[in-house]
Amino acid sequence: MDIPIADVLSRTGNELAQLAGYLKNLQSHIGPLVQKAAACDANVLHQMQSLDHMAQKSVALADFLAALAREMPSGWRVDPGGAAQTVTLADLSSRLGFSSEGKDACTSGWGDCDFF
Numbered sequence: 001m002d003i004p005i006a007d008v009l010s011r012t013g014n015e016l017a018q019l020a021g022y023l024k025n026l027q028s029h030i031g032p033l034v035q036k037a038a039a040c041d042a043n044v045l046h047q048m049q050s051l052d053h054m055a056q057k058s059v060a061l062a063d064f065l066a067a068l069a070r071e072m073p074s075g076w077r078v079d080p081g082g083a084a085q086t087v088t089l090a091d092l093s094s095r096l097g098f099s100s101e102g103k104d105a106c107t108s109g110w111g112d113c114d115f116f
Helices: 005-038 042-071 090-096
Strands: none
Touching: 005 042, 005 090
């Protein structure tokens, strides 16, 4: 199934933006714990800054993909199915592959979860 490249870039950008939101939410929840831990180990604060940097990079990449999507010629199309099969999270793979199962999954929440 050939999809406009602009749609694939937009969907990928939306996934990155959602990831950035999850990272920011996580930061707000663990912030008080980090402050306490940083009193004992300054490296903890550095690691929290790394988490913030990941969120910022995710937003920047999402914006970049959105800008690319706007610039794509409308006739440029691609079949994202093969590339989406390399994604190990089933709901994400479905959304990025534009499969029929993933059509309504774009508004879904978390999806697959592994607890360490």
